Amino acid sequence: MINLYGHVYFSLTAYNNTRNTVGKYERVYQDLSSKIDDGTYPVGSLLPSEKQLTENYSVSRETARKALALLTDRGYIQKIMGKGSVVISHSQYALPVSSLVSYKEFAHAVGASTRSELIDFSETLLPLASFKSLAKDLQSEETIAVTRLRFFDNEPAIIDRDYILKSVVPSIPQEAAETSLFEYFENTLGLSIAYSSKQIKVEPAQESDRKLMHLAKGEYVAVTTSVTSLEDTTAFLFTESRHRADKFIYQDFARRR
Numbered sequence: 001m002i003n004l005y006g007h008v009y010f011s012l013t014a015y016n017n018t019r020n021t022v023g024k025y026e027r028v029y030q031d032l033s034s035k036i037d038d039g040t041y042p043v044g045s046l047l048p049s050e051k052q053l054t055e056n057y058s059v060s061r062e063t064a065r066k067a068l069a070l071l072t073d074r075g076y077i078q079k080i081m082g083k084g085s086v087v088i089s090h091s092q093y094a095l096p097v098s099s100l101v102s103y104k105e106f107a108h109a110v111g112a113s114t115r116s117e118l119i120d121f122s123e124t125l126l127p128l129a130s131f132k133s134l135a136k137d138l139q140s141e142e143t144i145a146v147t148r149l150r151f152f153d154n155e156p157a158i159i160d161r162d163y164i165l166k167s168v169v170p171s172i173p174q175e176a177a178e179t180s181l182f183e184y185f186e187n188t189l190g191l192s193i194a195y196s197s198k199q200i201k202v203e204p205a206q207e208s209d210r211k212l213m214h215l216a217k218g219e220y221v222a223v224t225t226s227v228t229s230l231e232d233t234t235a236f237l238f239t240e241s242r243h244r245a246d247k248f249i250y251q252d253f254a255r256r257r
Contacts, residue, residue, distance in 0.1 A: 028057050028067035036076050036087055047077060047085040075246040078216065088246065118178050119159075119212070120147035126163050131238050134197045134227045142166045143238070146177045149212050152247060156213045159242040168236040181237075192231040199225045202245070213244050220245050 035041050048056060053064035068085055071077045077085045124145045128138050143163040150158035162181060164172065169189065176184035185191045201223050205215045215221070221242045228237035 024057075024059050025063045025066035025070065028053065028059060028063065029070045031057075032067065032071060033074070033076055036071075041087050043087050045087050046083070047071075047087065049084060080216065115151045115154075116178065117149040117151070118146070118174075119149050120145060121174060121177050123166070124163075126165070126238060130225060130240055131227055134199055134225060135235055138235075144169065144172050146172070146181065148177075155247070157244045157247045159209065159212055161240045161242075163238040165236045165238075168230075168234060185237075191236075193237075194229055194231040194233075196226045196228040209242055213242075215244065 032041070032047065041047060047053075047068070050061055050064045050068065053059070053067070054061055057064070068077065068079070071085070072079060076087065078088045079085050122145050124143060126138065126141050126143045128140060132138060143165055146160075146162045146164070148160045148162075149156055150160060152158075164181070168191075169185070172181070172184065176188070182193070186193060202220050203223055205213075205217075205219045205221045209215055209221050210217065210219070213221075222245055224239075224241045224243070226239045226241075227235050228239065229235045
């Protein structure tokens with residue numbers, strides 16, 4: 001409406017037609033989203049087809065298509081080829097940007113039902129290319145690689161890949177890899193973790209993302225890379241976290257000085 005009012009060359013007829021179209025698909029969207037929220041259409045169920053929606057709401061195919069597109073954009077449904085519009089979980093958790101917390105601490109803070117699955121626990125060289133923008137003077141060093149699949153509300157939502165320098169942490173018990181690395185670093189080894197540098201980007205989901213987090217081809221993931229350092233400024237923990245875009249938002253608080 002702002003754009004329409006802001007451009008005086010739109011005719012009143014054109015404005016009214018646009019307003020009516022927008023009103024119709026928004027009404028369909030509101031009704032469907034309400035039914036998803038109240039459980040009429042539970043997670044995993046199929047919404048009516050475009051043809052059925054046109055009949056149910058007495059609207060055009062284009063209006064039904066726009067309503068479904070809005071539901072997709074808002075994270076209510078996922079359109080699957082040959083199947084239809086599937087209702088998905090649209091709970092979103094606010095990920096902290098400027099604070100340094102472990103996965104276990106974050107999960108406790110948001111009150112989510114969570115669990116982790118250890119995917120890889122091995123030794124490898126640090127993948128320099130993934131972290132060179134955060135730490136330019138990196139050297140190829142031996143690390144302990146820990147990859148875990150994180151579940152929120154019983155849905156796979158995060159792939160965490162941690163690389164820990166063996167020069168700082170020579171070994172890690174598998175139990176610590178399965179539960180909390182931060183607890184092991186701080187409570188068992190007595191390391192003083194001080195700060196972390198982070199970078200966030202959005203990219204197409206890789207094949208491993210699609211397989212582990214049940215994503216469709218063409219979906220995107222939010223990728224956070226971070227380098228965590230000790231109080232003496234030694235960088236020792238390198239992390240790549242790959243998040244399902246429909247499960248999380250990034251949230252921060254900024255103050256003007």
